[in-house]
Amino acid sequence: MERRFLRLRNPLSVNEGCSKFVRYRRRAITMKRFQKSKQYRKQKANMKSLKEDMKKISEQQQRIKDGQMEVRRSFEEIEYQRDQLNKEISLIWRQTLYNQQRLCLIFKILKAREDNNFSMVTELTQFLREVMKQNMGNNN
Secondary structure, three states: OHHHHHHOOOHHHHHOOOOHHHHHHHHHHHHHHHHHHHHHHHHHHHHHHHHHHHHHHHHHHHHHHHHHHHHHHHHHHHHHHHHHHHHHHHHHHHHHHHHHHHHHHHHHHHHHHHOOOHHHHHHHHHHHHHHHHHHHHHHO
16 A cells, blocks of 8 residues: 555655655655544544444334333333222122121021011111111212
């Protein structure tokens, strides 16, 4: 490459009237410039490839961020549905307990009637009415 670069110039016009030392220095300076421009081109090419890589990486990061937001939304939706199911389960559980309590009282009333224990029937009937009034007040 050094020879090709020097061939472009006319050696007589460049080095005319110069000592051997001056010609050597000019040649060294020219080579340094050539090497620096070569390094500059390499750096420029590296920078261009780095910018392209950075652009790809930023696009990937954006896709990841969008995916994370979508997953977060789906988790929030699932959590909301879970809370709703827990509320429904709690309501059903309370209703089941209430129904079980009523059935137990009714069976005790029937058992007391079977045994002809009318005082117990009256007490249990009154208690059943109070429980039903209390439940009606809680539902409203």
